[in-house]
Each structure stands twice: as C-alpha cells, then as structure tokens.
Amino acid sequence: MQIKVTVLGPGVADGVDVSIAAPGGTQLSAVLGSLASAVSPGGATPGAVFCEDRRLDPAQTPLGQPPLVDGAVLSLHRPLDGPGAEPVPARLLVASGPDAGGVHLLRGGTATIGRSADADIPLDDPDVSRLHCALTLGADGAITVADLGSTNGTSLDGRPVRERPVAVPPGGILRLGESALRVLTDERQPAAGGPPPAAGAAPSPPPAADADGRAARRAGWARGRRGPVAEPAGAPAPPAPGAGGPVARPSAADESRWPDLAALLLLAVESGPRLWERGPDSPDAYGIRLGTAPSPADGLVPVTVSLPAVGSLGLAGPRERIAGLARAVLAQLAALQPPSALELVVLAPGRAAEWSWLGWLPHTRPARGQDCRLLLGFDDEQVAARLAELAELTAAPAGGAPRRRSVVLVDGPLAGAAGQAVARLAADGPAAGVHLLCLAETPPATPSSPVASTLAAARAAAPAFAACGAVGLLSGAVATAVRLVGPDDSPGPPASADAVSPAWAERFARALAPLREERVGGGAGPAAQPGAPLPESCRLLDVLELSRVTPGALRERWAAGTELPLTLGAGERGPVTLGLAALGGPLLVEGGSRAGRTESLNALAASLAATLGPRELSLLLVEGAGEGLAPSAELPQVASYLTATDPLRIRAFAQALRAELKRRALLLGGSDFVARRLAAEAAGAGLAEAALAGGEAAEGRVVAPRSGGEPVGWAAREAAVPEPPMRAEGSAPLPWLVVLVDDLPALLAPPLGAPGRQSAGSMLRALDAVRREGQALGVRLVLAGARPTVEDPLRLASATRLSLTGTPPGRGELWAPDGARTPVQVGRITGRIPRTATLRPTVTRLDWARLGDPPARRPVRELGNGPTDIALLASAAARAARTREAAPATPV
C-alpha cells in the first residue's frame, strides 16, 4: 500500500507532501510520529489529527482507505476549513474567464464579488473592479444582484445591472469583465459525509486568501457523490468537433457537450457520472474547450478544438495567462478521458513547482512499464527518458486509431537532441496518438502585435509550434481573450479564454488522485486496465495481507474460505488471483530454467494453505526432480510429499491417487463436488456429513485395507511400501484435493537410469485420470514444466498457464484459455525477508522534481538466518489447525 498525502503542521503554511508505504491494514497511528517529524523535524507526536474538518482516531483509521487516500490533506494541529454539514441553498459557479472553475457556496446574506482580496468571492480578472457587484441570498431563497459602481459594468443574461438589486433566476448568467458566473439554486441536502466543496463560502468567512496560490490545501474539500448540475438539459447533440474542419466554430448547442471548469471541479470532487465519460471511440474524445464566445442570446458558446483533428495544439501569450489556459486544458482532458484512454506526459525542465500538481492525476502514472514513478520530465535526463518512451509509440504505431493517446505538455526551451526529438514527435506523433501541447511565451496579439507577428514570435520561441495544427493565441490588452488559429493561419474571432489558478488545479487533481478506473464495459481490451508497473519482486505474505501471519488470522480466513481462490502475486492493479474451483483443466506453470517455477508452486501451495485449513483442503506435492517443494511440505494441509527417488513409492502414490478418485466418485454418487458442497453449505451441514449420508458404505468398501495373501518378489517389495495418504491429518472425508507437480518432464520422461523410469507410465496414467475425472470430484492439478511441443499426453497445450519470463525471477503472465493475459509478479514465499524492509511503515518526503527519475531499486536483502516466510506460515497454520480442532467444527 502506497499513498501520497499532504501534511500540515503548526507554522507550515503549505504543508509537506509525503509518500507513505505500509503493509495493508496499517493504521494511521503507526506513522503518526514519522508524519510529525516530516513536517517539523524533532516534532512531537501530535495530540489530534484532522482530515479537513474531521477529527481522526489514529488507531481506527487505516492507511489507504477513505479518508486516508491519495491526495488527502492531514492537519496535525487544527481542523481545516470544511464546507460544513448544513444544507447549501445555492452555489455560484465561475463558468468561464481568466479565473474560472470556482465553486462558491451561498448560504444566505450578501457576498461581494471583485478583484480585491477583501471581496467575499475574489475573482482574478483584470477587467473586474476591486469590489464589482454584490449577490444577496434572501431568507426566502430569492437571489438578487446589484452592481457596486464597477468600471466595466455587470450584466445578467445580457441585460445591464445597476445599483438597484435585480432578481437572478436559477441558471442565470452574470457577466463581469471577461468572467461569466452562473448561479445554481440547489435545494438538495449535501450527501451524507460528503457535502459539496467550498472554494470560498459566502457570507460565512471564505478561507484566507493565499498569496502563493495554494489555498486549496488550507480550504480542504470534501468528496460526495452528487452529480454536477451545471449543464442545461436537453441540448441536441451537435456534430463532432472538427466535422466541418479541424477547428470548430462556436455554436450555441455545444454548451452542454463542453462542461465548464466549475462543473468539471464538481465532477472530480463528487465522482459525477460524466467523469471519464469519453473513451477512445467517443465522438468528443480529446476535444478541448479553450473559452467561450459571446452569443446573441448571451449564452456561453464554447470555442473548441479536437486534438485528433489538429494533431498538436500550441498556446501563445504572456506567461501567466498561457499557464492558466494550459492548466484548464489539461484539467479538462483529465476529467473527461479516463486514464485507460489518456496518458499525460510533462516536458518542462526547471518547472517542477509549476507543474507538479499534474503528479496527483492518475493519468501521469506510468502504465506502459516506463521506468519512472511519474511521467514527469523536470530535468534534462527525465526529459530524455520521457522522449525515448514516447518515441517507442511512434516507432511502432498500433494499427487503426490509437486506443490510448498521450498528451505531452512541452513548456520550456528544449535544446539539442531533446529539441530535435520534440520536433520529430510533433511531426510523427499524432498518427501514433501522441499530441503535443506546446507553450510559447509571447506578447498578446493586439493591434501593436498583430496575429501574424505574434505567431512568428511563438514559432521562434518554440520550434515545435510550427507543426501544431491549431494555435490558441491570447489577445487583448490584458491577454484574457483567445483567438483560435487554424492550419491556414487565419484567426477566429476573440473569445473569453478559460483559465484556472494553480490552487484550483491542485485541488482538482487531488480530487482525482484516489480514483481508479473500473474496468470499462464491453470490448475494452487490456489497454483499459492501466496500472502501476509490476514490482521487481514482492513478498507473498504482503500480497496476501498476512504480513503478520498468526494462527488467529489463519483461522479467521479458513472459516470464511468457501471458494478456492489462489493469489499468485502482485499485478498492475493489485493482487492477481485465479479461481482454481472454476478452472476447467490443469494449471501449467511454464518457463525457462531459473524462471521461478518451483517458487511459484510453493507460492500456490502457501496461498491455498492461507485460504483453506487441513479439514477442507489436502495437498499432494510431487517432485519430478530435486526437492524444491520441501519448504511447502511442512504445511499441515500436505497429505503426502513424494520425491522421485524410488519407483516403488512413485507407483504406490499413483495407485493411491487413482484409488482416491474412485473413492470420491463413490462418495459423490454422480453429483458434482462443487454443487454438492454448495448444497451442503446451503443446508447448513458440512460436506463431511452430506457426503457420508450418501456414501458411508462406499467409504468402507473403498478404503478397506488391501487384502493379503503372501506376496513374492517384486510384489513383496511393492506391498512393503505403505500407501501414501491422500488426505491431510484432520481432514474431512471430502476435502478439496490439489496435486502440485514440479519438474513434470523429469517425472514423465525420466532420463535413462533415473529411478522414476520404471514408474513413469503409472504416474502418467494417474495424472491423466485426475485431468479427466478430477474436475467433478474436487481434485485439481497444477503442473510445472515446459509447455509441450510435440507429445502432449496431458493435453496441456490448451491449459490455463502461468508463463514465466524469468526477468526478474517470478515475472510472468497468466494466460486464460480464452487468451486473456494478466501480467504478474509471483510472490516470493521461500525467502527470508528482513521484517524491517517490508513491515515497518515508511514516510518519505516527496520531491516532485525527482519523481520522473527511475525508482530507486533497493534490492530486497534477505536475512541470512531466521525463518523463511513459508516456515512462518506453516508453523502458524499447524497451530491454527490444532487450536481449531479443539473448537467446534465449522461446516466444511
């Protein structure tokens, strides 16, 4: 479990971003001291901890679960401003303009709006007066607006507003300066535990204005589950952007298709239904709204551009303003496209402070195995690494339209090889789904700097600009308007540019940070399941969430275990499991020498033993060569452990296995093991009882001792070999039975002179009988070896298989018979792992500038002494089995 959170302490205005790594289920109390010293070295463990305005009980708040998830803000000294629990009758959304995106709660009374920090609702718009207008929410719920003598005036739905208050209808649009504000009356109560966000509440005191633009951290915000309400309903769907050329001209109907930034913030905070709505096939996928144009009806008419149509997009203008516009563009992309359809890459050397907020977004996590913690390039090496990763996409473009596109922010002078690589990307990228968002610092386009010369300045400042199919050019004296320039260099009419503040962007990105994509329904391929890169190695007990394996923990699991799921190890999106009960045939573990086949079998045995106790599960371990499974033989579920050293013992085993199949068939009397088990469970009886009711007599017949006579010669020696047990000690009459065979080829085709040669045939027949009959009898087969090429007596060519590559050991893919593949790093179970390395939760201060580096690879150092993990598990399981026997029987 690993999360990134921010911690605030006394005198730490901005807070400290930290990464916390800990075994699953660890409580906040385990890291509280480390969090306190991360905020102020030597600081005492705090007495109280808050997440937003909520006080946490550190002993009862698990890390990695709400509210302690990615992006959370913790305060170690006082509660943060929260939106409160009272109903909010109305909200004011800043729908468009240079300080767009704000969501302000109106609770009653009068709130002033203006450029001044003293305004109740501050608006960073140069064309807005210091105190521009005032909104009043009356006790009866009516809202009025009055101008406060502003320089540029206020209008409501196109009509000028003067000093005399006028009524604001629901959905009414206020215009002041370049900004458009929408009032939403909202009678609904805030959702339990998740009231709407407060960017600033009026007239209750807004959060302190923040000179460095990080108010979001202090303001805090909540996560609820209400849908956004900012779009007018019933607008007909207009044609896709670019349908009439790459750069769409505004049309009034577009408004509902292009949610404004305030609506997007609500979407992110409340995980609204439109979040990540645009898959790769959506007509509006990768479309961007740059601003809004005036319309005759004074609605907000979006000016949009489609990245697939234009290839790459350039933004040119004064630094502050293009940064705000670029933030708005990136936020829109991240809100509407899921991470499975979009990766965001940052190439901005020296600008970590400005763009690190993007690191909270799930879209900047490497999902293609890139060697970094986040897809950020803040120095030359990181930029080179990101460019090399992107070049892989253009070198081998997938056929057809890309299912996942990359949007690459290019901000800053990229010289030399990096500059050339960016130029190549600008040219070749779009066809492979790589689109640049290029920023160039220029003066705004004004009469003194006409469009043509501003464009020329941009192309000189950022060479990749020339390859951009569209350019958003900021214009006007204060650069708050945008003109969309198409490939023919002809500019569209000026529109109000949408821009958001750094604080807004950070708040937005944090809201998305804990979200993970559900599998997108239907035909979404594996690309719909991006995730973290696989670890170099992992500890099975950690993956099983059994870091502290105790008899009590095992008894609890055994009592709950009804299926036969097998946890193999870590995947890109959490543990990889396999339902052995549903498995139609054998599971083949294949791979080259030293790939980790034996370890995988041990891991499977351990995983089974952690799920079902010896009463419900018996394991048979068979070695074709060597003794690699010996560590698992200590598990109390193991009924027999066979090494291929004595042909007589091998034959006896094969016979016993076939006899066991017969015994099971008789006991089950033709019914299916799983069905019988389910029926027994439903009837409240254990399978032991249910099975015996129908098969007691059969039981007696089948397991009767072999009849005597006086054996001679070979037969005498054979009779002297005791029949190996097929059920673990303390087993029910019909437990699950799993046969795990290592080095299968050595067992079935032993080399000349090998002891198993005489008995290979009987073993093959026994295993084949399990393959054919075991499914209905509750017997499963797991075999390790190479995938057969010519002879395939056990029909393994079509088996479910765990295919190990061996680099690193234990790395592989799980192949379902239908061809679906799941990458996995098989958990290590026979190692001696220092408890400190895996068990002690760690808190590390985040340095955003370094998250684009390859992750530090600390080799997992194993202790030279001390018990192995499998030994720990076996001893806990043996104790659990003993203490469980003493307890009343649980239904099997």
Ligand SMILES: Nc1ncnc2c1ncn2[C@@H]1O[C@H](COP(=O)(O)OP(=O)(O)OP(=O)(O)O)[C@@H](O)[C@H]1O
């Ligand atoms: N899942 C894993 N995680 C970490 N290390 C592993 C893992 N699996 C195997 N290893 C390492 O690789 C070595 C070889 O593994 P193992 O003996 O399981 O391979 P194998 O495929 O059975 O090899 P062979 O049959 O050729 O002897 C182990 O000693 C161990 O150090």
